[in-house]
Amino acid sequence: MSIPSFYLEPANFQVDFEDIRHVREAVFVIEQQIPPDIEFDELDQYCHHFIVRDANYLAVGTGRLSPEGKIGRMAVLQQWRNQGIGRSLLLALLEKARGLGLTTAFANAQIGALGFYEKFGFIQEGDTFDEAGIPHRTMRLQLEPLAQIPRAAPRPRETSVDAARIDTLESALSATLLLISQARRQLYIYSRDLEYALYGQNELVEALKQFALRDRNGGVQILLQDPANVRNQQHPLIDLAQRLPSYFLIRTPEQAEDLQYLSAFVANDVDGYLFRLLGDRYEGHWSPNSPARNRQLCEEFERVWQRARPCTEFRALGL
Template sequence: MSVVTAPEQAFTVEAVDYQAALPHLRAVRDAVFVQEQGVPRELEWDELDPLCHHVLARDMQGQPIGTGRLTPEHRIGRMAVLPDWRGRGVGDALLLALIDTARTLGWHDLSLHAQVSAYGFYARHGFLPYGDRFVEAGIDHQSMRRLLDATNAVETHDAAIAALLGIIGTARRELWIYSRELDPGLLDQADVLAALRRFATQRGVAHILLQDALAPQSAHAPLIGLSQRLPSAFLLRAIEEPVDRAYAAAFIANDRGGWYFRPLGHRPEGEARIDQPARAKQLQNVFEPVWERARPCSEYRTLGI
């Protein structure tokens, strides 16, 4: 039985036997789903529970604080964290434990029904949306999925936003963004801008290459305004060499092995993965010589928008 310990947060996460851990699982799930969210108890507890793989988070006194499960259909569910423990890494640890369990079982894919309020959380862990939103137990949900140890296809605009959130959200200190004109419809979306702002305020640096510096300036792209407020975090350069301007693709990569590549830079369709350092390094190697040849976007520093 594997145990994940986070001393700085004073909790543990472990895989548990369903019957033995049932009182602890019930304490968390009833508190979160039944009492807090108003889910009927008969919907919360189902016939799949005894067949699932369960993980449980406990504080250092052994009291339950979070749960999650894997169903036989390779679906993550019943992710719950008690209110006092939210925002302290418990949800991340639970999800990582479930992903590790799936890998141990030899599973190659995972899916889940995310509450819309938790959409960004799952996107940060490499899950991409598919299908329309729906209501389950009176709560708006979005289906999401992730291939484990494989490339994930990005086929829609919503999936593109999720892919960006995953790459930005898992970056440590550096991002490399190769864009045509600051990707209107992607890099100007509220969730993406918020993720970039968080990254920047945590001392991250985003290197951004543009094929067309005039178009985003004329469109008052919000990322330009963000770069003016945080100039040391957003470094923008414009591509001028004809050989570099002929490059058709666009991409974002980070320093933890995450990347999202679009063969056609004006389209959202492409591929993404949050855990492939070799491919991320390859894209960085494409980026760096072009960066050296490009000119700084000095006109952005004084633009009033």
């Protein structure tokens, strides 16, 4: 049977509850006959959740990590099993545990799943016990701490810099690279189709990669007006976003007023910006430090972002 690609992302239990419930009810309540009042407990709201979706944005798998490092509620819809989803979920949960500074992770695993956990280094602990009428055993894994990435000390805010004109691809690229290098945790990109001549440059893609990996709490938000045009080409920035989905979020405007917006811009979180009046041209202006103009662009970005839809066209990762 040919199964389409899937992708994994962190979930918000309140926002994604219906999708999480759909998977867990199908697996635990219907398939394994576990009572719903046992399956959904008070711990859910305090856990870190992950969800796996297919190419149509439908939930097909989920799992959670408690604050003390307990992995649980690992569930994959029956027709999606043996496709690597369980492996992807477990690796994501373990990475989250390491990121939280935990030194061990453990799970109360059903007897039939012991071999799955052992493949990842988990060791059986204690005796077999009954949970919800199903035999379980505790599995425990010692976690290696994440390598510490040196962080530069925050730079003091500099005096506002008057905007400078740009009128060529080279000047736009140079300014964009500087904005990326100066950003601390967040970058905002508003573009019609991620102009390949600019955003397809290897130097720029590598700069975005290094920025994303520099801080696990940071990321790049992209508003993309015309995903269909990008989908028809091999775009290195989209490839990067697919490899690092936790750091690159892409949304597509849907309202007419947003789709008619002709300009393009980049803004960072240290008051820098680059603005081009027409997204398919390179004439515009930029400044490494212009708080008023940066705030104006960031507020416009946030307004559109809140009413835009997730751009699922590029999120099928096949993990």
